[in-house]
Amino acid sequence: MEYNKLVSITGLSGLFELIASKADGGIVRSLEDKTTKFVSSRQHSFSHIESVEIYTTTENVNLATVLTAMKESKEKLPDVNDAKALKAYFKKVYPEMDFERVYPSDMKKMVKWYEQLKKHNIEIKLTEIPDEVEEEVKEPEPAKEEKKKAKPVKKEAKETKAKTEEPKKKPATTKKKKTD
Numbered sequence: 795m796e797y798n799k800l801v802s803i804t805g806l807s808g809l810f811e812l813i814a815s816k817a818d819g820g821i822v823r824s825l826e827d828k829t830t831k832f833v834s835s836r837q838h839s840f841s842h843i844e845s846v847e848i849y850t851t852t853e854n855v856n857l858a859t860v861l862t863a864m865k866e867s868k869e870k871l872p873d874v875n876d877a878k879a880l881k882a883y884f885k886k887v888y889p890e891m892d893f894e895r896v897y898p899s900d901m902k903k904m905v906k907w908y909e910q911l912k913k914h915n916i917e918i919k920l921t922e923i924p925d926e927v928e929e930e931v932k933e934p935e936p937a938k939e940e941k942k943k944a945k946p947v948k949k950e951a952k953e954t955k956a957k958t959e960e961p962k963k964k965p966a967t968t969k970k971k972k973t974d
Contacts, residue, residue: 849892
């Protein structure tokens with residue numbers, strides 16, 4: 795199981811492995827009890843934990859950064875039901891966290907998710923984007939600008955063509971009157 799395949803689903807506790815996605819939802823497997831089920835996207839929202847960010851006093855950081863700090867820390871994990879203990883733990887483990895915007899419920903989730911990842915020996919690492927993909931994305935941008943420049947030229951050509959041609963006259967139509 796890989797870190798980049800894990801999702802959090804609104805209304806359901808814990809983490810899930812996304813097995814397959816469909817237009818109206820996804821097939822997921824729970825990390826807790828290994829049950830597989832279909833979850834509708836009409837009732838639930840899916841969030842890849844790889845894309846979750848945490849508020850800090852400077853710039854937001856990825857969840858993986860905080861989870862890695864938790865892994866490297868020698869501090870004992872706090873009781874998830876004690877908000878003060880959670881806050882004290884994260885002040886020691888990741889002091890840059892913005893505690894005004896990161897709520898105790900968020901900290902509770904992070905501790906529970908970390909416990910699940912540790913239990914299942916899932917390596918916490920982000921998917922790296924290859925350099926080739928980044929270059930491909932950058933190249934089309936100038937092409938779009940060239941197309942934008944070409945459009946006004948075409949409009950000018952149409953305007954000059956319209957000015958040089960004489961307007962066409964409509965043929966006269968006559969209506970026949972009925973006679974009795």
